[in-house]
Amino acid sequence: MTTEDVLKRADADGVRTLTLDRPSAYNSLTVELKEQLLAALREAADDPAVRAVLLTGAGKAFCAGQDLKEHVGMLRSGDEAPLRTVGDHYNPIVTTITEMPKPVVAAVNGPAAGAGAAFAYAADLRLAASSATFLMAFANVGLGPDSAASWTLQRLVGQGRAMELMMLARTVDSAEALRIGLVSEVVADDELATRAHAVAAKLAAGPTAAYARIKSTVRGAAESTLREALAAEETAQAELGATADHTEAVEAFVDKRTPHFRGK
Incomplete structure (x- = not known):
């Protein structure tokens, strides 16, 4: 106590x-x-x-x-x-x-x-x-x-x-x-x-879902083989590519505005 x-x-x-x-x-x-x-x-x-x-x-x-x-x-x-x-x-x-x-x-x-x-x-x-x-x-x-x-x-x-x-x-x-x-x-x-x-x-204020995968893939890569690191990156990109944050970011880029990230 x-x-x-x-x-x-x-x-x-x-x-x-x-x-x-x-x-x-x-x-x-x-x-x-x-x-x-x-x-x-x-x-x-x-x-x-x-x-x-x-x-x-x-x-x-x-x-x-x-x-x-x-x-x-x-x-x-x-x-x-x-x-x-x-x-x-x-x-x-x-x-x-x-x-x-x-x-x-x-x-x-x-x-x-x-x-x-x-x-x-x-x-x-x-x-x-x-x-x-x-x-x-x-x-x-x-x-x-x-x-x-x-x-x-x-x-x-x-x-x-x-x-x-x-x-x-x-x-x-x-x-x-x-x-x-x-x-x-x-x-x-x-x-x-x-x-x-x-x-x-x-x-x-940034893409926190992406930050989470950056943390996990970078730390994982420190003790994995190249092929394992590539596989982890591929999985992360597939999952993050389907997020609302990714869609918002690319649309904001095209529209020349600041993106609004929600971590989803």
Whole structure:
């Protein structure tokens, strides 16, 4: 049972903004916050009024990863829950982000470490504030990666660099993150919220059915053969070609007007 609201929700322009809200602890992940985030992501995935999701943090940090104070306290008490948190919380959070048929944008407003950084890696698009940093901190506490970081990070920056960042636990600043392809855009700290919402709102107004298939085919192609990827693309195009969004888009092109997408 949760006793405190540590996650903010806001809706505008078809975008559900989820804000990790433990700023005094750099939005580190307690059981409470993990449970609220997972529930909120599942709710957003199922809500037809939500056409895109924006994930960010309150205060000066995006997310510092696991709350180690809570973690060590539970271990000292003999509670085995911390040993189950990957299966109970982190894996479901990441699979909900990656598998929901809606775009997910991460607005990394400050330091992102461990599972917090991994949540951003799992998003479809990442925008960073100038002050943002990324740290794969797992080795510093004698652990391997979780929250799909072993899968996502090497697909973003390559296996060699991913190995370096995980083994050396080296902090990446926003300029390097942009250079190596970890983020798509870096903006001034005070402009991030506005810019990230604009990107998410643009996606929310777009052909969300097509975005869902882009997510599934691109991620599927990362671990399939060429022929399997071609087959998946063929199936997706056949299904999307029969949607109202496709008809609207081509008619708008011919009529020289802006299309109005409904996600159908």
